[in-house]
Amino acid sequence: MPLRTSALAVAALLGALSLPAAAQPAFDGFLCCNMRTDGSWISDSNYAESGKRIIPVGTPTRVTGYGRQRVNVLIDGKKQDIGNDYSRDLDLGAFAKRYVVTEDPAARIAGFPPKIREAIKSARVTKGMTREQVAMSVGYPISSENPNLDAPIWRMWLGSFSEFQVLFDNAGRVRAVETDAQTRNLVVLE
Incomplete structure (x- = not known):
């Protein structure tokens, strides 16, 4: 019986690690990197196309929800989506945590040459x-x-x-x- 209980506990833990998009948590953080936006869309390709501006690394960001291959965020009070256009091997939770980090990168950057x-x-x-x-x-x-x-x-x-x-x-x-x-x-x- 203990083996069955352990297997169930492991299965429950693994299920929690890959939550569906709707069940992923909202959280506050900071942009991990300089990201380019057209005003509403940031792609993981981060292309520097005409009309796009850079949102600087460390900009306060709130993850508000998840959609089809996107993470909904608020940046400077404006809605944006970070699109998982080319990194779909990452589930949306891991994808969100890659681009919106909980620790402000400013202190690390200040220590660089x-x-x-x-x-x-x-x-x-x-x-x-x-x-x-x-x-x-x-x-x-x-x-x-x-x-x-x-x-x-x-x-x-x-x-x-x-x-x-x-x-x-x-x-x-x-x-x-x-x-x-x-x-x-x-x-x-x-």
Whole structure:
């Protein structure tokens, strides 16, 4: 009988870990990263398309609900949706917690070297950044193309035809960014 009870307890715990969207909790937090919005929609692709503005890392954000492949949030009192467009292997709860963090990143950023802080403020990548710093600056890579965040290369996109690859050394720091010259000028802080 104890084995059956343990199996039921484990099943209940696993069920709670992957709650349906409607059962996911609302919570207050901060944007994990610089995210681009058209005023109502933020995509996990984080494209820098015309007319989009950057909402800075650390902006207070309230998760208010969940929809079909989206997390409903309030940012500066305005409704936005963070769309899980390309990271659908993540359930919405995990997706929400990736982009809305409970700890304000401002204190961590304040402790970074000046060039790293400048790169994050300008939504660019520079040599020596950690994976965490790259994510703060330009967002997370979409998980459909980057299932392992510890991988030595992150494949990222500035736009539909503007791919850039962030290459990390064995210590997990940026050693190079590979892309075309035009995208390089927009993404890399030398």
